[in-house]
Amino acid sequence: MPTGVALRDVREQLFDAADRILLRSGPEALTSRAVTEGAGCAKGVLHRHFADFDAFLAEYVLDRANRMDTEVLGLRDAAGTGTVTGNVAAALTSLFGSVAVAIVALVTFRDGLRARLRETWTAGVPVLTDAAVMIGDYLEDERARGRVAAGADTEVLGAVLIGTGHLLFADRTGAAPTPDQVRRTVETIIPG
The missing domain is CATH 1.10.10.60 (Homeodomain-like)
Known part of the structure; x- marks a missing residue:
C-alpha cells in the first residue's frame, strides 16, 4: 500500500x-x-x-447506529400523515435495507465487540434497540392522534416490529422482501 x-x-x-x-x-x-x-x-x-480492531469496530457500530437513528427519526415527523402501516413499512425497509442487518450479525459474531459495546450500550443490540424505541414512540404519537388502537402497547409493538423486520430481512443471500410483504406484516402486527 x-x-x-x-x-x-x-x-x-x-x-x-x-x-x-x-x-x-x-x-x-x-x-x-x-x-x-x-x-x-x-x-x-x-x-x-483506534486502539485496536475491536475499538474500531465498536466506534463503527455506534456511528452506524447513530446514522440509522436519524433515518428512523424521520418516522416521527410522519406522524399524522400517510398511513401508519405505510409509514412503519417504509421505516423498516429503510432501516433493514441499510447495513443494519449486517451490523447485527457482526455484533453477534464478535465476542470482543459485544464486550466493548456493553461499556456504552447496556442492553440489547445497537441499531435494533434504538429502532424499537423510536418505532414505539412513533406509534405512541399515532395512538394519541387516534390512528392506533387506544389499548395498544406501543413499546411492545415497536419491539415486535423490529424483531419481525429483522427476520424478514435477515437473509442477505436471498431476495429482499417485497414492499407488499413488509406492508402486510406491519398490518398484521399493528391493531387498527
Whole structure:
C-alpha cells in the first residue's frame, strides 16, 4: 500500500470500507487488513486512529447506529400523515435495507465487540434497540392522534416490529422482501 498519501476523513473512509465488506461478504470477512485495503490505506492507519480492531469496530457500530437513528427519526415527523402501516413499512425497509442487518450479525459474531459495546450500550443490540424505541414512540404519537388502537402497547409493538423486520430481512443471500410483504406484516402486527 502506498505511504505518504494524504487521506481525508480517514475514519469515514474506514467505516465506508467496513460497510462494503459487511454487505458483500458478511462479518467473517471483516478484518483490519480487509478494511484498510478497502479504504485504500496502509494497515497502520487504522491503528493510529483506534486502539485496536475491536475499538474500531465498536466506534463503527455506534456511528452506524447513530446514522440509522436519524433515518428512523424521520418516522416521527410522519406522524399524522400517510398511513401508519405505510409509514412503519417504509421505516423498516429503510432501516433493514441499510447495513443494519449486517451490523447485527457482526455484533453477534464478535465476542470482543459485544464486550466493548456493553461499556456504552447496556442492553440489547445497537441499531435494533434504538429502532424499537423510536418505532414505539412513533406509534405512541399515532395512538394519541387516534390512528392506533387506544389499548395498544406501543413499546411492545415497536419491539415486535423490529424483531419481525429483522427476520424478514435477515437473509442477505436471498431476495429482499417485497414492499407488499413488509406492508402486510406491519398490518398484521399493528391493531387498527
